[in-house]
Amino acid sequence: MNKEKIKTIAYWVITVLLGANFLFAGFIYLSRNPEVLAGMTQLGYPQYFPLILGTWKLLGGIAIIVPGFALLKEWAYAGMFFNLTSAAISSGISGLGAQHVISPLAMLAFVILSWWLRPDKYKLTPNK
Template identity: 45%
Template sequence: MSEKNKKIAYWFFTLWLSLGMVSTAIVQLMKHPEEVEKINQLGYPTYFLILLGVWKLLGVIAVLIPKFILLKEWAYAGFFFAMSGAVISHLVSGHSIGEIFPSLLLLSLTVSSWYLRPANRKF
């Protein structure tokens, strides 16, 4: 893959990841009834929605701003742990693939964005 194509792919995956994280963060911060029901079904307290929402917004800022490479690594790690934890929580709870897919998609976008990041965004 050429450097130009790699850069285009990086921004494609990173912008989709950012959009997904921001949109889910907003729903979580608003404590949408469906989100409250889902988080409770998974066995987590409702206040966990606020933590996830704030962390996701801060993570998106960290991934998108220039420089602060170590902070970006932490943001990617946080996204990875949050989304892999969500996938595992849904699996353990016996949820269908339809309920697991959004978390799996965000996990895939996280890994793709991290893997394709340009040299000036690597630690």
């Protein structure tokens, strides 16, 4: 198997896992899960915040899984980056345990890998 084929397979495995995670999280947030609401309270966020985050998580998960739409994918990856780094920082500042800081940073590694491994057809090309 050549390098390009391996890279493509790695991209799709990582991207599907990442997208599924964001889709699942979006559903949990939108369902007003009691654990999510309790977590938002611990972080000092309002109770409507999971509805906003859940919507963006669902849309981001869809955006990175659906083929094509390079610009939309770039926005989704950026949103995931901001979401996960903000989650880690918020958890750290709020004094939650180390696992609440490490978990979003571990998921951030999947975001970076998915973005880095994406095929050329999913990358923005400069206007010529």
